Amino acid sequence: MITYRTATSGDLPGVRALLDAAHLPVVGLEVHIQNFMLALDGEKVVGCAGLEVHQDRGLLRSVAVEQGYRNHGIGLRLTEGVIELAQNKNLTSLSLLTETAPDYFPRFGFVQVQRSELPAALNDSDEFKGACPDTATAMTLKL
Ligand SMILES: CC(C)(COP(=O)(O)OP(=O)(O)OC[C@H]1O[C@@H](n2cnc3c(N)ncnc32)[C@H](O)[C@@H]1OP(=O)(O)O)[C@@H](O)C(=O)NCCC(=O)NCCS
DSSP states (O other): EEEEOOOOGHHHHHHHHHHHHHOOOTTTTHHHHHGEEEEETEEEEEEEEEEEEEETEEEEEEEOOGGGGTTTHHHHHHHHHHHHHHTTTTEEEEEEESSOOHHHTTGGEEEEEEEEGOOOGGGGTTTIIIIOOOTSSEEEEEE
């Protein structure tokens, strides 16, 4: 049975391992870990999705599900959890950069935009400062 909860700093090793396996950036993880949603199988972290807050804007990052657990709606539930978290924090938009899954996020209402159209507040994010390559697709969702 899969359970869901928000992360604490004690979850850092499990989340880092999951992101490493999915070849996603871990930079800034420790700063934002408390705004990460987790999926667990017992004690094991098998999915995560994170929110970075920059002023009144949000960045959805680190959406990953362990290989053997994919296609069971875990990514869906985690992404919806982060969207809800961003709404509860009264953020005005949620954006993301992705190299690997631009076709996954439209189902949540994200639309593709030019990277230059993303909110300037997100320039503070480490993902924007180089962890995510220039070739990544930029997407945004108005909240
Ligand atoms: C993308 C990812 C998080 C999806 O998690 P998941 O739990 O398998 O997804 P769900 O079960 O919620 O959704 C499954 C659906 O998404 C689709 N999907 C899965 N990965 C996809 C991708 N990379 N691109 C487009 N669609 C994708 C599946 O084909 C399936 O489609 P269907 O509903 O039409 O059958 C997971 O595949 C993953 O960890 N990928 C590697 C890391 C990554 O690319 N993260 C996103 C960038 S931040």
